[in-house]
Amino acid sequence: MEERPQLIKLEDVSKEYDGTVVLSDINLYIRKNEFVTLLGPSGCGKTTTLRIIGGFERATTGRVLFDGEDITDLPPYKRRVNTVFQKYALFPHLNVFENIAFGLKVAKRPKDEIKARVEKMLSLVNLKGYGKRSVESLSGGQQQRIAIARALVNEPEVLLLDEPLGALDLKLRQEMQLELKRMQQRLGITFIFVTHDQEEALTMSDIIVVMRGGYIQQIGTPKDVYDEPKSAFVANFIGESNIIRGTMVKDFLVNFCGANFPCVDKGFGEDVPVDVLIRPEDVQLVEEGQGMLKGTVRSVLFKGVHYEMIIDTGEFSFKVHSTAMQPEGAAVGLSIIPFNIHIMRPMQVDAFEEEEAEE
């Protein structure tokens, strides 16, 4: 992939509301034409980050750069970004056409140009002929598409999307995910997308920024954050996981559940406590007596594509996904290949984490 230029850069950005810190030391750059997703649980600061980029919030400290230019103090109406708001925020006193034309009218574009561009947008979002309709007569999905059209018609360099699919049902949401991704690729616009839905993030993004408690946890491609999570939090938040406390015996050898496992990680030192991540689909079930561990099936759930089994080895209850079902109570062996054992530095247990565990 060619190196795209950096378009937006956040430097040491933090935000406080009345003494409560909601964002700390955010350092982030976003390249041109990237689809970047800010992902995290509610209250992680992802929307605040987006609002700082949009100009609706002012960073308490730090700088925001756009194309190398400092825009920290630039009001939203002078920024070359447009936003799709969470609940669309369509103007109820204007019809569909007037809503989409708003930005162009403010920019004092000629009438026939406005008309042509709005019509083009309406067909882009598959709502041709809806111009005269009142926005309140439209369904959620249609309002959503109007909101996207209203932002895109201004040909922004960056489109900010604040959980735009949150109010749609699953089927519609999946369709819109693909549609948004297609639009982003076709129009060549940088998208910054905020969501708490990890699946959505994995499907659409070029880069995922995982956030928590006002900090960035990890930045990487969807494959990176799924396969190589930097912490148990990221592992847990993105996809399902077994996280076991273990000890790094030496390079390429880890000990957990009372057995030594060969692995592909190194550089942690010797006899160091670590967190071991094993994805449920990476645990292979073998005959009893074979494999590295043995355990008993505690429960079986049918999940459609696969079965989800909880297998108790006495020291740890593994969550296992497999297309082959083992009946409850069966004694089985567990086998894990070295490549699928992922070692992480242990997470500091803080008050924040316990709070989350309660949720």
Added chain:
Amino acid sequence: MSNMRFPPWAIWAMLAGLAGFAAMIAASVRHNRGVRRSLFAYPYGLWMVVFTIIPLLLIGYYAFTNKAGQFTLDNFKTFWDSNYEMNKQLIELGMDPQTLGSARGTVNVDTLVYSLWMAFLCTAICLFVGYPAALFMADREFKLGSTLVILFIIPMWMNFLLRTIAWMSLLEDNGLINTILSAIGLPRMQLMYNSQAVLLGMVYNYLPFMVFPIYNALAKQDGKLSEAAMDLGASPMLTFWRVTMPLSLPGVISGITMVFMPSVTTFFIPRVLGGGNTEMFGDLIERTFLSADNWNVGSALSLIMMILILMSLTLLRKVDPEGEGGSTI
């Protein structure tokens, strides 16, 4: 005009104001589509029939009859010409009123125009003072907003007679303001017994009726809408004119109606704060009923007033059928 209680261009100013109001209603109807009528309006309808329609019929009866109970239009003629009854008697006695120098008495019509003019001024002042106040109160960033709301509400807990009399003790020749003025060596001023004092009393009493409907309309507006406008490139000023203001129009129309209606029927305030030349239509009606003991002419005057009010009520209900604007009061 027989006297100079209102400037000669008052009627044109009021007509311009009326045109502006009509334009506002048109804009509001255009901007706020899909206004629906509710079933819950029906109990109110019943109330209207019992306590409004029946008294209205009684007033109609008195207005169109004379003291003997016979049908007549004389009461309305008296509205147009306050000397009508007297002149009629003169003619019956075989005399010519004109040679006696008895011309048309314009006091009733003048009082109505004066009342409309005062109400118009009061409404305009309330709008220009009240809208910014409501804007501040509804501003979520402005921390004193809720304090301001309470400050506007507290005086309303007091009876309006009391509030008016309080103004009297401020404005009197030996009132608080003049006492302070003379204490710091400034000349005393004639603050009371003129139209300005009446206007002040009216604005003071009716301002909350303007502020709260507008405040309600502004406060329930989704803050994301103005953010969206700014996001699309509109400066704060343009955001106000394109989004905030059009969406608050139902509140403005409620406010205008709710100030104009009581203003035009104002009584007592002119009697307390005004001089001999500031009688308003409400006082005229009261005087005709009670002092002159003429229920027939009084009813005719009331009917004329009522038609004006019903017209504005109809307008209001067209624009704001749920009465959302006035719900705080």
